[in-house]
Amino acid sequence: MQRKALEMFVCPKCGGALGVASVASEDPATGEMIEGRLECGACRAAVPVVRNLPRFVPSDSYAASFGFQWNRFDRLQVDSVMNNDLSRDRFYATTGWPAHLEGQRILEAGCGSGRFTQLALETGAEVFSFDLSSAVDAAWRNNANAPKLSIFQASIYEIPLRKDAFDKIFCMGVLQHCPDVRGAFRSLLPFLRPGGEIVIDVYEKPGGFPPLKYIARPFLRPLGTEGIYRLLCWTIPPAFVLKKALHRIPVIGPQIGRLIPIGPISHAPRLNYTDEELKQVKILSALDMLSPVYDQPQTMEEVRRWFEEAGLAEVELKRGYNGINAKGKRPH
Ligand SMILES: C[S@@+](CC[C@H](N)C(=O)[O-])C[C@H]1O[C@@H](n2cnc3c(N)ncnc32)[C@H](O)[C@@H]1O
Numbered sequence: 001m002q003r004k005a006l007e008m009f010v011c012p013k014c015g016g017a018l019g020v021a022s023v024a025s026e027d028p029a030t031g032e033m034i035e036g037r038l039e040c041g042a043c044r045a046a047v048p049v050v051r052n053l054p055r056f057v058p059s060d061s062y063a064a065s066f067g068f069q070w071n072r073f074d075r076l077q078v079d080s081v082m083n084n085d086l087s088r089d090r091f092y093a094t095t096g097w098p099a100h101l102e103g104q105r106i107l108e109a110g111c112g113s114g115r116f117t118q119l120a121l122e123t124g125a126e127v128f129s130f131d132l133s134s135a136v137d138a139a140w141r142n143n144a145n146a147p148k149l150s151i152f153q154a155s156i157y158e159i160p161l162r163k164d165a166f167d168k169i170f171c172m173g174v175l176q177h178c179p180d181v182r183g184a185f186r187s188l189l190p191f192l193r194p195g196g197e198i199v200i201d202v203y204e205k206p207g208g209f210p211p212l213k214y215i216a217r218p219f220l221r222p223l224g225t226e227g228i229y230r231l232l233c234w235t236i237p238p239a240f241v242l243k244k245a246l247h248r249i250p251v252i253g254p255q256i257g258r259l260i261p262i263g264p265i266s267h268a269p270r271l272n273y274t275d276e277e278l279k280q281v282k283i284l285s286a287l288d289m290l291s292p293v294y295d296q297p298q299t300m301e302e303v304r305r306w307f308e309e310a311g312l313a314e315v316e317l318k319r320g321y322n323g324i325n326a327k328g329k330r331p332h
């Protein structure tokens with residue numbers, strides 16, 4: 001845990017300042033705390049530091065499926081590991097931010113495995129990233145000891161940071177997975193400094209017949225996240241091989257292959273996936289579709305209303321990589 005981040009954290013109970021109460025182990029190279037305890041100077045509430053990270057929540061709560069998912073697939077979407085630019089394209093297309101943000105402070109809500117964390121850090125900004133689930137452990141592995149990064153486990157509804165302190169906030173792929181979607185958006189706003197900018201994306205509510213995932217989910221839920229994962233590991237790789245074989249049969253092969261609902265068997269060449277990686281990508285995206293407890297897409301009108309009622313300026317809404325992209329600035 002970055003000791004210097006202590007000046008940004010506040011007590012989740014009373015808002016008081018936190019200090020180090022005890023240190024059980026330290027990183028010999030950096031001197032930073034690996035295991036220990038923080039304590040509020042005012043109300044004495046304790047915040048454990050476990051595996052390098054302060055834990056402001058006692059458990060993953062309803063987001064445990066994401067803890068499993070991002071620890072299991074911790075590297076599959078990280079551009080620097082996969083040698084592609086999938087996350088980079090989405091990050092810049094969604095935020096519209098410049099590549100250099102030295103001197104700025106960014107808050108990332110719901111960091112998952114930390115694929116966007118890495119990109120935010122590359123801008124030269126100071127970055128604070130959190131997630132409700134143990135995905136923070138994966139984000140830490142992917143970005144360990146970055147000098148300008150602080151990762152912590154906390155809920156978007158109770159962010160234990162100083163208010164009015166961030167030049168930029170981004171929250172991508174998260175809001176639809178929260179129980180109160182508008183409330184989750186609103187809980188980010190007090191952390192923007194005047195003139196600061198918030199960027200979100202959120203699933204868009206589909207018109208017409210509901211996508212297959214909403215129909216399949218109630219049947220699969222009794223299996224639990226690990227059960228769904230095992231089922232996908234048994235079924236997707238052979239389905240992939242079969243679909244690929246069908247594609248070699250002229251004319252009717254690809255038509256029959258369409259009945260196998262695992263998406264395309266090829267990918268953009270720049271993504272550089274091997275067949276084995278592509279099978280893993282498919283397992284990850286199916287798990288991500290089938291296992292979350294909450295999945296609440298929104299309409300453009302609803303998202304526009306959030307930004308308007310928050311009094312944000314320079315509001316922009318568009319359709320993007322993950323449904324609705326929206327951004328706006330806190331007036332000075
Ligand atoms: C689909 S993942 C997206 C992760 C990452 N932003 C990405 O796009 O790779 C959604 C993330 O939101 C997190 N999440 C859900 N509810 C949350 C909450 N109340 N507070 C913080 N994070 C939350 C989940 O744990 C999960 O890691």
Ligand SMILES: [Zn+2]
Nearest residue numbers: 011014040043
């Ligand atoms: Zn306190």
